Amino acid sequence: MWMSLALLVGSAISATACEIPGGTLSNTITEGFSLQVQNASFPDIHNHFLNIWDWGGGDQHLFLSPAGNATSELTLIDGVITLPWDPPRRACINGEYEVKDNTTKVFMTERGDPRAVFDVIYGCNPDTDALQTELRFKSRDTSEYGGNIGTRPFNGMYDFRWTPAGTTAYDPDRPFTRVTLVVISSV
Numbered sequence: 387m388w389m390s391l392a393l394l395v396g397s398a399i400s401a402t403a404c405e406i407p408g409g410t411l412s413n414t415i416t417e418g419f420s421l422q423v424q425n426a427s428f429p430d431i432h433n434h435f436l437n438i439w440d441w442g443g444g445d446q447h448l449f450l451s452p453a454g455n456a457t458s459e460l461t462l463i464d465g466v467i468t469l470p471w472d473p474p475r476r477a478c479i480n481g482e483y484e485v486k487d488n489t490t491k492v493f494m495t496e497r498g499d500p501r502a503v504f505d506v507i508y509g510c511n512p513d514t515d516a517l518q519t520e521l522r523f524k525s526r527d528t529s530e531y532g533g534n535i536g537t538r539p540f541n542g543m544y545d546f547r548w549t550p551a552g553t554t555a556y557d558p559d560r561p562f563t564r565v566t567l568v569v570i571s572s573v
């Protein structure tokens with residue numbers, strides 16, 4: 387009887403959170419990947435993918451699938467999401483600042499806009515509890531630390547935005563939804 391109780395307790399615990407290995411993951415991933423977008427509270431967003439959209443001038447804007455083109459050739463170079471093209475396009479935070487919700491656009495460019503810098507961490511898949519590799523937002527360049535990456539409605543689609551740490555502004559007409567970015571390796 388005691389044993390079955392212990393087993394019950396044990397399985398209840400293991401079902402709530404996968405086991406996270408110790409150690410630090412490299413912030414460079416040279417093998418191509420796609421990014422799955424998670425927020426289990428928002429079915430319209432959850433488990434969609436980060437897509438690219440040729441916005442002209444060499445820039446690629448970022449949209450939630452199915453908008454835009456799927457990509458599985460993303461890399462991470464010193465914490466910066468990079469399309470290994472010639473010239474490389476890097477994920478940056480700049481432009482279209484919106485005072486209503488304190489968000490700024492995240493997009494990819496060959497120019498020197500302030501970069502979005504991420505750490506690589508392990509997490510647990512909210513649906514399957516499998517171990518997964520996530521990009522955790524770290525800073526805008528080396529000047530502004532913290533904050534969140536999320537999606538926001540844009541012409542019937544969703545684009546990607548950043549809110550700095552300490553943001554309380556919120557626009558209910560165009561809700562910013564914080565997301566988790568999950569590395570899905572293409573190899």
Ligand SMILES: *[C@@H]1O[C@H](CO)[C@@H](O)[C@H](O)[C@H]1NC(C)=O
Pocket residue numbers: 438439440441454455
């Ligand atoms: C998708 O990729 C094709 C081929 O490169 C390109 O012609 C098209 O403009 C792209 N569409 C978007 C929405 O970026």
Ligand SMILES: *[C@@H]1O[C@H](CO)[C@@H](O)[C@H](O)[C@H]1NC(C)=O
Pocket residue numbers: 488550551552553554555
């Ligand atoms: C907007 O972001 C700045 C940091 O860039 C922060 O100091 C400020 O509190 C935020 N404002 C609101 C209203 O959320």
Ligand SMILES: *[C@@H]1O[C@H](CO)[C@@H](O)[C@H](O)[C@H]1NC(C)=O
Pocket residue numbers: 424425426427536562563564565566
């Ligand atoms: C889901 O989105 C809400 C609203 O932005 C946020 O408060 C919450 O932290 C998000 N959950 C995850 C797991 O990112």
